[in-house]
Amino acid sequence: MLAETPKDLLRAAAEAARNAYAPYSGFAVGAAAQTADGSVFTGANMENASHGLTVDAEMGALQAASTAGKLSEIVQIAVVGGRMEAGERNRAVVTPCGRCRQLILEAAHLGARDIDVWCADLDLTSIHRFKISELLPHGFGPANLGMG
Numbered sequence: 792m793l794a795e796t797p798k799d800l801l802r803a804a805a806e807a808a809r810n811a812y813a814p815y816s817g818f819a820v821g822a823a824a825q826t827a828d829g830s831v832f833t834g835a836n837m838e839n840a841s842h843g844l845t846v847d848a849e850m851g852a853l854q855a856a857s858t859a860g861k862l863s864e865i866v867q868i869a870v871v872g873g874r875m876e877a878g879e880r881n882r883a884v885v886t887p888c889g890r891c892r893q894l895i896l897e898a899a900h901l902g903a904r905d906i907d908v909w910c911a912d913l914d915l916t917s918i919h920r921f922k923i924s925e926l927l928p929h930g931f932g933p934a935n936l937g938m939g
C-alpha cells in the first residue's frame with residue numbers, strides 16, 4: 792500500500808458498500824468522493840428488478856457531491872467492490888464502468904483537475920490508484936461542445 796493511500800476514504804467506500812442493494816448480481820460496490828475542503832460523499836449501488844435501471848455506486852456519490860454544490864471540488868474518489876458472499880470474495884480491484892468514468896471526467900473538467908480514482912476490493916487488500924485521464928483517455932467533454 793502506498794504511503795499516501797487515503798485509508799479513511801477507502802474505508803468510507805467500503806462502509807457504503809455494506810448498504811448496497813444488489814440482490815440480482817450479488818456484487819456490492821461502494822464509492823466515496825472527497826472534495827478539496829475534506830468533505831466526503833458516499834454512494835452504493837442500487838439495483839432494480841428491471842436490471843437496466845441499476846444505479847451505480849459512483850453515481851450516488853457524485854450526485855450527492857453535486858447536490859451539495861461541490862461537483863467541481865472533487866479531488867479523489869474511492870471505489871471498492873466485490874461479491875457479497877464472504878466465501879466468494881476475491882482480491883480484484885473494482886474499476887469504474889465506462890459510464891461512471893464519463894461522470895467522473897465531467898467533475899474533473901468542471902474543476903480543471905485530474906481526479907485520483909482509488910480502486911480496491913471489498914476488504915481493501917488490493918488497492919490501485921488511477922487518474923481519471925488514464926481510465927478515460929481522450930474523453931468527451933465540454934470542449935467538444937465548444938464550451939470552455
Ligand code: THU
Pocket residue numbers: 813816818819820835836837838845846847848849886887888891
Ligand atoms: N457497479 C457499480 O456500482 N459501479 C461500477 O462502476 C461497476 C458496476 C455495480 C452495478 C451492479 O449493481 C453491480 O455492480 C454488478 O455489475
